[in-house]
Amino acid sequence: MTPDNPENPRSNVALPGSPEAGSPSGSLTDEASPVELSPAADVAHRLGERLRDAMLGRDEVVELVLVALLADGHVLLEDYPGSGKTTLAKALGAAIFDDQPDDQLPGFRRIQFTPDLLPSDVTGVMVFEPATATFHFRRGPIFAHVVLADEINRTSPKVQAAMLEAMAEKQVTVDDRTHPLDRLFFVIATQNPLDLAGTYPLPLSQLDRFLFKIRMIPISRQAELEVLQSWRQRLEPPCSDLPRVGRGEVLAARERLRRGVRVSPLVQECLVDLAQALRQDRRVRQGVSTRSLVLALPALQARAMLHGRDYVSSEDVAALAPRIFAHRMELAPGAPEAEEVVRSCAAPTLEQLARRTRLGWRGAR
Secondary structure (H helix, E strand, O other), X not given: OOOOOOOOHHHHOOOOOOOOOOOXXXXXXXXXXXXXXXXXXXXXXXXXXXXXXXXXXXXXXXXXXXXHHHOOOOEEEEOOOOOOHHHHHHHHHXXXXXXXXXXXXXXEEEEEOOOOOOHHHHHEEEEEEOOOOEEEEEEOOOOOOEEEEEOHHHOOHHHXXXXXXXXXXXXXXXXXXXXEOOOOOEEEEEEOOOOOOOOOOOOHHHHOOOOEEEEOOOOXXXXXXXXXXXXXXXXXXXXXXXXXEEHHHHHHHHHHHXXXXXXXXXXXXXXXXXXXXXXXXXXXXXXXXXXXXXXHHHHHHHHHHHOOOOEOOHHHHHHHHHHHHHHHOEEOOOOOOHHHHHHHHHHHHHHHHHHHHHHHHHHHO
């Protein structure tokens, strides 16, 4: 860290737990000693290498997926068929190996959502065993480290609701019995903006479970040429010569960045001010929830770490705010795109954050 960075909270504001800050209650980054972030950064680097090898020309999408994974969130991908949504999810599942094989959990499972799907087809079902005259629970495909929920908007609201508990609480309830999911549990859901007849659009309560909603725009001409030139090699198992990452390493990386990447109180104030501005904007019928602000904190920490910092800056807020908040809002008729609304409401708060941190830094000098 260089002391002349105006957004470094170590030199600008009193950190939680410091004598200047008073009581550290509610702090996410209160640490007696610095936390080494290099192991977490190494995990992100290895995962990024494998994903970028499988997904040419999708560096921004890869970064957002890594941020969501490290922040313990979930991702909703939206684009036309053949854009690589399934390839991305499969590559992530293949990149993580289970270092606890006794749990008998697969690294990757795909669920193809259809109108006739039942909740038990996702969560699992109680099965009667004639030999013992007892029932036992047979796990559904949701019991995996990485789950691809393909075309989630094509199934009924009843099945969509079955995903709510799993994504929010990392557990499923079948016949009044609760079954925990793995701590790593990560959902990549997809939906196709074409052929909307007969689909069931996700309600805001379901969209709020996703940290990001990502629209995968077409890749560049050069990247598309590289895909065609290497199509034969891509028929083989992907990334076979690149190192994989253990399940425990990902969980340790999550913990390290939450304790080691500092969040200035000014950044927290910026998030709250942005939420207030969105709720009061005439273009917005329903603003963002407090839960979205809580989920934003580890996402900002993860992005800061990926960019080589141990503190969250206004750059992280500006980059992630449209991704985090746009899909959680209901807009009034005639309003522009949700991401544009978020950017316009965020501009004054980000400017104020930059000014306050700059003044704090100059005062410290």
